[in-house]
Amino acid sequence: MAERNPPQSVTLNVNGTSETLEVDTRVTLLDALRDHLNLTGTKKGCDHGQCGACTVMVNGRRINSCLTLAVMHEGDEITTIEGIGTPEAPSDMQRAFVTCDGFQCGYCTPGQVMSGTAVLEEFRQGWPSHVSKDLTGNADFNDEELAERMSGNLCRCSAYPGIRQAITSVATKTKEAAE
Amino acid sequence: MRPFDYHRATDLDDASGHLNASTQIIAGGTNLLDLMKLQVMTPQQLVDINRIDGLDRIEPEGEGLRIGALVPNSDLAGDERIRRNYPVLSRALLAGASGQLRNKATTGGNLLQRTRCPYFYETAMPCNKRDPGTGCAARGGATRMNAVLGVSEHCIAAHPSDMAVGMRVLGAEVEIRRADGSHTRKTLDELYSLPGERPDIETTLSPDDIITAVILPAPVAPSVQSYRKVRDRASYAFALVSVAAVVQVEGGKITRADLAFGGIASRPWRDPAVEAMLVGETPSIDLFRAAGKRLVAAAETQPGNAFKLPMVRRTLAGVLAEATGLSEPTTGTDNVGEIA
Numbered sequence: 001m002a003e004r005n006p007p008q009s010v011t012l013n014v015n016g017t018s019e020t021l022e023v024d025t026r027v028t029l030l031d032a033l034r035d036h037l038n039l040t041g042t043k044k045g046c047d048h049g050q051c052g053a054c055t056v057m058v059n060g061r062r063i064n065s066c067l068t069l070a071v072m073h074e075g076d077e078i079t080t081i082e083g084i085g086t087p088e089a090p091s092d093m094q095r096a097f098v099t100c101d102g103f104q105c106g107y108c109t110p111g112q113v114m115s116g117t118a119v120l121e122e123f124r125q126g127w128p129s130h131v132s133k134d135l136t137g138n139a140d141f142n143d144e145e146l147a148e149r150m151s152g153n154l155c156r157c158s159a160y161p162g163i164r165q166a167i168t169s170v171a172t173k174t175k176e177a178a179e
Numbered sequence: 180m181r182p183f184d185y186h187r188a189t190d191l192d193d194a195s196g197h198l199n200a201s202t203q204i205i206a207g208g209t210n211l212l213d214l215m216k217l218q219v220m221t222p223q224q225l226v227d228i229n230r231i232d233g234l235d236r237i238e239p240e241g242e243g244l245r246i247g248a249l250v251p252n253s254d255l256a257g258d259e260r261i262r263r264n265y266p267v268l269s270r271a272l273l274a275g276a277s278g279q280l281r282n283k284a285t286t287g288g289n290l291l292q293r294t295r296c297p298y299f300y301e302t303a304m305p306c307n308k309r310d311p312g313t314g315c316a317a318r319g320g321a322t323r324m325n326a327v328l329g330v331s332e333h334c335i336a337a338h339p340s341d342m343a344v345g346m347r348v349l350g351a352e353v354e355i356r357r358a359d360g361s362h363t364r365k366t367l368d369e370l371y372s373l374p375g376e377r378p379d380i381e382t383t384l385s386p387d388d389i390i391t392a393v394i395l396p397a398p399v400a401p402s403v404q405s406y407r408k409v410r411d412r413a414s415y416a417f418a419l420v421s422v423a424a425v426v427q428v429e430g431g432k433i434t435r436a437d438l439a440f441g442g443i444a445s446r447p448w449r450d451p452a453v454e455a456m457l458v459g460e461t462p463s464i465d466l467f468r469a470a471g472k473r474l475v476a477a478a479e480t481q482p483g484n485a486f487k488l489p490m491v492r493r494t495l496a497g498v499l500a501e502a503t504g505l506s507e508p509t510t511g512t513d514n515v516g517e518i519a
């Protein structure tokens with residue numbers, strides 16, 4: 001068996017910019033973002049789908065970038081934490097994490113912000129969860145629902161109360177704006 | 180990871196032309212890549228089926244539904260028809276993994292995900308499933324996640340899927356495309372093999388077979404459906420025990436009691452003798468206890484997993500009490516109304 005296979009070319013649309021890479025077939029989307037595109041905001045916690053630090057959006061949906069290969073994403077739209085906002089112009093969710101102390105060391109934070117942003121969209125689209133009382137209606141936004149929906153993002157510092165508060169504050173603000 | 184070739188299949192013919200004993204289909208990749216990183220699985224080529232048209236739809240099929248093999252777990256759980264008519268399947272899916280994983284995990288890949296036995300994952304340890312003939316390190320080891328039913332001298336690994344337990348209770352069939360282009364269907368009992376002498380052979384599929392869909396029969400309506408999962412933390416953990424039920428009660432008697440179990444067996448488990456004990460009877464806690472006893476009569480436990488026997492008996496009794504109206508339904512127990 002060959003020691004390594006020739007690199008393959010793949011074009012990803014990352015945060016609105018088309019990027020063509022030559023990668024070994026083994027390179028995960030996570031490693032492509034961090035090591036090939038120098039987008040180091042996305043973190044590697046476990047590399048096995050168990051922590052959520054690597055959460056990014058692919059074609060608008062949150063996934064674990066550590067459990068997918070870069071070569072599988074030809075033409076896909078990838079959004080990372082760098083595409084959500086900047087220090088000068090943070091997104092509402094990023095700002096809420098700062099205001100609510102939604103972190104301590106900050107390592108899980110990019111993943112939490114990506115998931116929190118996606119969870120609000122999932123609520124908007126009426127997705128049910130394991131704790132939804134009624135499967136046929138739309139789930140209410142509450143702390144139990146939020147904890148369940150965010151369970152794929154672990155925080156070693158256990159900043160969970162601040163994380164939930166941050167996401168809740170954005171949800172409340174969005175709801176008020178809609179009314 | 181070991182080096183491998185990557186092939187993006189354009190259609191089913193192209194995909195099956197690349198499949199053999201040393202290649203693997205990749206769908207969501209959430210189980211396969213995990214195992215490849217640990218070198219538990221070392222395919223020489225991955226055949227990516229994600230760009231094949233037509234495998235990502237949920238369509239009516241007779242009075243039931245045809246679920247394409249690439250339908251993500253999130254979409255299946257959220258589908259309005261599944262939520263209304265097959266809630267036990269939505270519940271089973273929503274009890275599994277995390278939001279991120281369910282967005283990537285597919286219907287076909289979920290069925291064929293491999294065991295979470297810690298010795299299967301640890302390549303320095305013997306494991307008859309990973310390396311046939313090396314022995315089973317789980318026996319005498321840490322067995323909290325292992326099976327008590329359908330096990331063999333050579334393997335006590337449990338099937339980890341929640342979705343498959345929901346599919347099993349609904350009597351779903353898997354549609355398989357053979358290399359010659361023909362299609363065949365298998366029930367989940369026909370799909371999954373018991374470990375026996377060869378725990379490495381987990382299904383009756385050939386390496387060049389492709390799962391194209393799962394077919395759900397007509398909904399059972401009216402019915403009460405329930406999925407209850409017991410695990411070490413409230414979310415994002417595999418089942419220690421899970422119970423799926425589709426129950427009908429008429430005139431004070433149980434007329435249907437379809438039951439499937441996860442976490443306790445080598446494959447999604449169903450026991451016709453237990454169901455037969457319940458049908459025609461008046462619901463009572465004593466009856467449910469007797470059914471639970473029958474379920475585990477042939478169980479083989481290890482010191483580390485003997486707790487699963489009382490746990491599954493109690494979980495079953497609780498689920499049946501809710502499904503038959505003996506106790507108030509809690510979250511996870513849903514009513515399916517008459518189909519309009």
Ligand SMILES: Cc1cc2nc3c(=O)[nH]c(=O)nc-3n(C[C@H](O)[C@H](O)[C@H](O)COP(=O)(O)OP(=O)(O)OC[C@H]3O[C@@H](n4cnc5c(N)ncnc54)[C@H](O)[C@@H]3O)c2cc1C
Pocket residue numbers: 048049050203204205206207208209210211212213248274275276277280283284285286287288289290291292339340341342388389390391415416417418
């Ligand atoms: C941290 C973590 C927690 C999890 N928790 C749970 C849980 O609580 N409950 C649960 O049920 N699951 C859980 N999972 C497992 C998850 O559900 C599976 O990884 C997922 O369903 C696999 O689907 P996939 O499409 O990603 O499969 P892949 O990884 O792409 O494939 C899995 C296998 O199926 C084969 N395959 C895929 N599609 C086809 C096809 N169409 N035809 C033939 N063969 C095919 C592949 O060759 C491979 O061998 C968890 C996973 C992780 C990482």
Ligand code: FES
Pocket residue numbers: 043044045046047048049050051052053054055064065066067
């Ligand atoms: S790094 Fe991907 S889930 Fe932990």
Ligand code: FES
Pocket residue numbers: 102103104105106107108109154155156157158159
């Ligand atoms: S803030 Fe440190 S891991 Fe979450």
